[in-house]
Amino acid sequence: MSFELNRKLAARRKPLPTAAKVDPVTAGIIRGALETICFEAATHLGRSASSPIINQSNERNASIIDAQGRLASGSIGTPHLTFVSQLTVRYGLDYVQEYDWGPGDVFLGNDPDCGGGHLPDYNVYAPVYDDHGELILVQALQAHQGDTGGKDPGGFTLEATDIFTEGLAIPCVKLVHRGEKRRDIIRLVERNNRFATFSGDLAAMISGVQMSVKRLQDLIRKWGPDVVKAAINHSIDHTEQRFREEVARWPDGSYEGTVYIDHDTLGTKDVKVHVTCTVQGDQLTVDLAGTDDRRELVGVWNTFANSRGYVMVQLAAMVDPGIVKNEGLFHAVDIRIPEGCIAQPPPNAPAALGSFHPACEITEAVAVALSKVVPGRCQPQVYKIGMPNAVIGFDQHGMWLDQGVDARSMDVSAVAGIDGWGSCPAALGNLLLSEAEDAELRFPVLNISREMTTDAGGPGRWRGQPGSLNVKKVLEPTMAMAWMVSAAHPLSGMCGGEDASPYLNHFEVGSPNERRIELTARAQLPAGAVIAYQHGGGAGFGSPLERDPEAVKEDVLDEYVSLEAARTRYGVVLTGTLENYDLAVDLAATLALREQMKSAKAAKAA
C-alpha cells in the first residue's frame, strides 16, 4: 500500500512463457473465443443480478487476465472498469502461495490501495488451471455495488478524508475454496453492506465467474495450454503494433490540455487537471505533470488504477475502433502520473468520488490535447455530472437507491462531421439507463420530466446534444446527496466549438425552501419535495458560424435550438414561424449577420 506498490502493479509484465508458435488466424480465433466468454459472463451477471445499477445500467464488466496479470480480453459493460480490473488481479497474483490458490477458488478485491478503482467496484475473480495444474488465466467480473458499508449509504461520503470512512476495503479474500463457498467470509462481506439486494448481486457474480472458468477450461483443453498462451501473446503484441501504427501517423509534437473542476467537495475552487500528450514517431506519452496536488483537497482523489484506466478509455476511443482492447494498449503508451497528485493519491486517501472527478477531467484533458491531432474522434468519454443525485431511502428490506445511472442526455459532444447524438458518449453506450416506470414500480419517487432543454449544450459547426432537465418528486421522506461541478467549468468545446451548458441542481423546487445546490448537499427531503437537475449536454466542434444554416433551421424545427439562439449563437436568420412549420433560411441576412459577428469577435479578441 504505497507508491512503490503502484509502480510494481503497473510495471510491464512479461509474455506468457511458451515455446509454441501460433499463426495469426488461430490467434484471432482464440481471441474471439475469449471475448465471447466475457460476453457470456457479463450477460449472466446482468440477467441475474438484483440491483438496477447492474441489471439495468449494466455498470459491470467481464475481463480475462492472464497468469502474468495482463489484460488478455475485455468485454461488454463499462469500459472504464475493463481497464482497471487487471491491477486488482495482479495484487492477488502476488499471494498465490500465501492464500493457497487452487482450482475452484473465487476471490474478491476492491481495495483502491491494492490496485482497485474505488470501493464500490467489487472485483470477483477466479483462476483457471490447465489439466496439469498450471495457472493459465483469471476470469474477472467487476461491478459497481450500491453500498460499501461506510459512513454514508451508497459509499460516497462528501467530506471523507480517508478510505476507512468510505467502507470496507478488501485487498484479496477468498469467497470460494475448491468449489465450496466460504459462508463465514461471504456472511462477513454481506454484513458490511447496507444494500438490500447485495447478496443477490454477489451470488450472481460468483456464479458468473464459475461459469466462465468452465468455458475457459474447455478452451484450454481444446487448443492446448501452449497454443492458448501463444495466442494471447500474439494478440497483445498485435494490439500494441496497431496502436503504434496509428500514433506514427500523428504529427510529432507536444499537445496540452487543461481542464478544471469547479471545486472539491469542501469548496476549494478550480482543481486543475493538466495533460501533456507527446508524440514522437510511434511512441505516445501521456504525462499528468502539472495536475493539482494540494494535500488539503477533499473528495477529488482518483486512484492510480482508475487514472490509468480513464486515460486508456479516451485513447482507445481516438483510434481505429477495430483495434482489440487488451494489455497491448498499455504497452504502446507511456502513462506518467506524478506520485501524490490527485491522479495518484497517497495511501489511504478516500477514493469514491474521485472516480467521477477528476477521473473524467483526465479523460477530457486527453481529448482536448489531441483534438487537433484527431479531430474526427475527439469526443470526451465522460460524465460531467458532479455526482448524480443519490436518492436513498429505507424500507422493511433495507436500503434502496433510486436507480443506478439516472442521467439523460449528458455530455455527448460533437466531433468533426457528426453532431452529438443519443444519451451518452460512445464508450458509455452499454449503460442501459433506468427507466421511470421501472423505478416507480419499486421506489417511492415520481419522475416529472427528463426532456432535453432547448439551447442547453454547446453550439458548433457540429452541435453538442442538448442536455436534459431531470425533475423528480420524492413521495416519502428521503435522503438526497449531491456534489455539483461543471457549472463554472462546463464540458470543453473543441476546435472553436463552444463549451456545453453549465450543470445546475435545485432542491425543493416550488417550495419556500427552494435552493440551488452550488457545492454539495446532504439533505433529508420531506415527502413531496421536488429536485431538478439540469444536465449540461455536449460541447460543440468548430465555429457555430460555420454550421450549415439549413441544419440550424432543422434544429429549430426540432426545438434543439431556439429561434433566438439560431440568430445570436449561430448567426442564422430565419423567416416564417415554428408554429406553422414554414421556417426558411434568409441566406443574405444570414451571411451579413455572420460577417458582423465574426468582425465583432475578432475585434474583441484584439
Add this chain to the structure above:
Amino acid sequence: MGYRVGIDIGGTFTDFALLKGSQVVLHKNLSTPADRSVGVMTGLGKLAELEGMPLSGFLGKCDAIVHGTTVADNTLIEMNGALTGLITTEGFRDEIEYRRGFKEDIWDVRLAPPRQITPRRRRLTVPERMLANGSVYKPLDEAAVRECCRKLRKQNVQSVAVSLLFSFVNPAHEQRVAEIVAEEMPGVHISLSHQVLPRAPEYDRTSTTVVDAYVAPRVTSYLEKLVTRLKDGGYRNRLMVMQASGGVMTREYIAGSPIRVLASGPAGGVIGSAHVGAAKGYSNLLCVDMGGTSYDMSVVLGGAAPAEAGWNMHHRYLIGVPMVKVETLGAGGGSICHADNGALEVGPASAGSEPGPICYGRGGTRPTITDALLMLGILTADSGFAGGSFSLTRRGVEEAFRAIGEQMGYGAEEAALDCWRVVNANMSQAVRRTTAGKGIDPKDMVMLAYGGNGPVFAAIQAEDLGIDKVLVPRASPAFSALGALAAKPSIDEERSYIAPALGLDRQKLKALWMQLGERAERYFAEAGFAADAIEAKYQLNMRYRGQNWALTFDMQSQQGVRDLSFVSDNIGAVAIEAFNKRHMEEFGHIREGETPEVTGVRLATSVDTPVPVIGKGLDTPALAARPDKTRRANLGGGYQDTPIFRGSRLQAGHEVVGPAIIEETFTTIVVYPGWKARVDDAGDYELTRAAAAR
C-alpha cells in the same frame, strides 16, 4: 381433403410448400418487389398447373393459405414507412431518442445515429399522468391532445403512436387520446402502446409502438391487396399470416398489431426445424441458416421455438413483442474476405448477388467465401450451380487469394483455407453468443442446417461446438414455407400485474386470464376454430425483487380457456416453486428465503392444424453408397482426392463416410473427416461424428 399452402417471400425467391394429404410439393419462383402479391399469385398458378386444374379450382380447394411476409422488414430496411407522429406523456418526449443510452459500437465515436422515425418535431406531449398503481395523478388535458393533432395534421402525419406512462396498468388516458385523434385526424392509423406491448419500461414500449405505427399502413394494405387477389382468384377461407412469435393468425388479428409480422420469415424456418426435429426424435436443436449474405442462428428447446419478449434490436429499433429469437451474423457465401493490418477478416460486407463472388463471373473482383470454397474444391466449376442455373468460373479467383496470401505471408490456397477457418470461427462464436444467458450448452443439441451454404459448414462447426449430430433436411431450400405449414395458429399475449408472489390477488389473476382467454376465443372463433380445440398455457412472468429480467414459466396447460380452477388458494407457493426451478435452470442458483414477485400474466393459446408428415428416421438398413467421381479438395486437413456424390442418386439407407462431398440441387453437404452421412427414410440427411457413434 383440401390443400394447404405455405408461402414465404424472401428477397430473391418466393417459396411455396403445398401439402396434400401427407405429400409435400415444393416450388420456388422469383419475388416481385414492386408488388409482392404478384409473385405469390404466379406461384399459386404454377401449383394449380402442377395439380392439373385452373387457379380458381385450385384456390377453391385450399383449406388454408399460410403466409410469411417480409413487408415490415423491408419497410424498416428501406425506411419508407408511414409519416409517423408520437403523442406521449409530458416530460417524456425524448426517451425514444435517448434509446436508454444504447449505442451499437461503444468504441466508434463516428457511428451515425439511427434515422429517426419520429423526429423531435413530430414527438409531442400532453399533460397527464398515471401512477404505477393505476391511479390518476394528473388528469388528461384534452385540449392539449387536440393541439397535438393540429400540429401533426400540419405536418401531414399519416400514422400516430400513442404511448403514455403506465398505460399498461390503466389504459384510460391512452384510450381517450385515441378517440380524440380519431376525431381530429380521420383516416390516420393509430397504434396504442397498451395494446402493442402492455409492459414496462417506457422506452421499450414506446419504441415498439412507434415502429408498429410506422409499418402498420404498409403491412395492412399489402395484406388487404393479397386477400383481394386471393378472393378474386377463388380462395374462400381466411388468410393466415406468420408472426415473429412463430405462430400464425388471421389477418384480422394481425391488423390489431402489425408489428407482429416483423422478422416472421426466419421464424418460419425455426418452426420448420422444430417440426422436422420432433419427427426424428430430437427436441433440442441448434438451427443454422447460411445463405448468400447472412448466417441466422436460433434454438429449439423441448421441441418448441421459444419466443422471447425483450431486448430485440431490429434495424436499430427496439422491438419488445415476443419473437422467436433469431440472431444474425453478416457471414454468407457472398461475404468478402480481406487482409487488414496483418489480420484476416471475413465480412460483414457482402458482394451480394450482383456482382456477387468473383466465381459468378459477373464482374465481382473481391474474393468471397464462395470463391474460397471453389479454391478448396468444395465447390466446382465443372457442373452447374444453384440448381444448375449457371456455372462458376475460376477466372480471377486464385489471383485474388494470392493477393491476400502475399499480405499474410503465404500462398493462395493457404489464404483460402484461412478464410474458411475465420468464417467458421466467427460463426461458432456467434452461436455461443446466441446461447449465452440462456443457460444452454450447444453440446447437448442437434444441429439442423439449411440455406444454400448451411450444410457446407455445418459439420465442422458442430465439431467446434461439441455437437455430434447434424440434420440436413432435403426440403431445406424452401424451409421457411414448410415452416409456415407446420406453424400453429396461435395467440400469445400478456397483461401487466405486479405483486409479491405470496400476496397474489386470486380474483385479479383470474380476471386477467379470463380477459386474455376471451380475446383468444373470439379471434379463434372468427378463424373457424372451436373453443374446445384451443390449447392453453397459463404462464406467469416472475423475478426476484430487484431483478430487471423476468422469467416466464407455465402454471397450467389445458384444453379450452374457460376453466380457471387451477388458480387455487396456494397459487403463490406453486408459482414460487416453478419459478425457482426455472431460475436454477437459467442461472444455476436460487435465492433461498427470498420471495419473488410476479410482473405479468401471460396466456399462450394455439390450435392444431394438419401439418406435413416428416419421415421418422433410419429404418432402412445401411448400405454403402458409391461415389460418382473424385475431386481434389481440402476439407481442413490438406488437399486430397475426395469422393463426390450426387444427392439425386442417393436413397434411403445410403451411407457416405467422410471425407466426402454430396452435391444437392440447391446446396452442398460436406462430410468432414471423422463424420458420416446417412440418408434417412424421408430422404433427409443425418450426419454423425464417428467418435459419437461409440
